[in-house]
Amino acid sequence: MRIDIWLWAVRLFKSRSVAASTLRSGKVRINGTVAKPASQVQVGDRVTWRDPLRGRIVVVRELLPKRVGAPLAVKAYDDQSPPVPTRQEREAVGVRERGAGRPTKKERRDIDKLRGRRR
Structure with missing residues (x-):
C-alpha cells in the first residue's frame, strides 16, 4: 500500500496532498530509508517524521485502503512518539x-x- 494513502487514511495528516508534500520534501522515513509518496508500506514498518512540536514514530499494525473514523484509525498503528x-x-x-x-x-x-x- 502507498505510504501517502496510509498516512492520510489513519488520520496522521489532514489531507493526502499534505502527506504527499511532506513525503516529497524527504522528511518521512520508512525503516530508516527516505520515503517517496508512492513508497510501499507493510505491517510492521516503522514510519518516522518530524512534526512542528516533536518527532513522530509510528509502527504500522494494519493497512487501511480508505479513510476511517478516529477510533478505528488509532487501532491501525502503534504510536511510539515522545510526549508533546x-x-x-x-x-x-x-x-x-x-x-x-x-x-x-x-x-x-x-x-x-x-x-x-x-x-
Whole structure:
C-alpha cells in the first residue's frame, strides 16, 4: 500500500496532498530509508517524521485502503512518539532576545543541543 494513502487514511495528516508534500520534501522515513509518496508500506514498518512540536514514530499494525473514523484509525498503528513538550519546555528552547542579532557558532550548537539535533 502507498505510504501517502496510509498516512492520510489513519488520520496522521489532514489531507493526502499534505502527506504527499511532506513525503516529497524527504522528511518521512520508512525503516530508516527516505520515503517517496508512492513508497510501499507493510505491517510492521516503522514510519518516522518530524512534526512542528516533536518527532513522530509510528509502527504500522494494519493497512487501511480508505479513510476511517478516529477510533478505528488509532487501532491501525502503534504510536511510539515522545510526549508533546509542555508550553514551558517549548519556550525555554532556543530563546533569544529580540534584536540580539545572528547567533554565534557556539550559541547555534547550544540551541541544536537543546532541540535534540545532532551535528
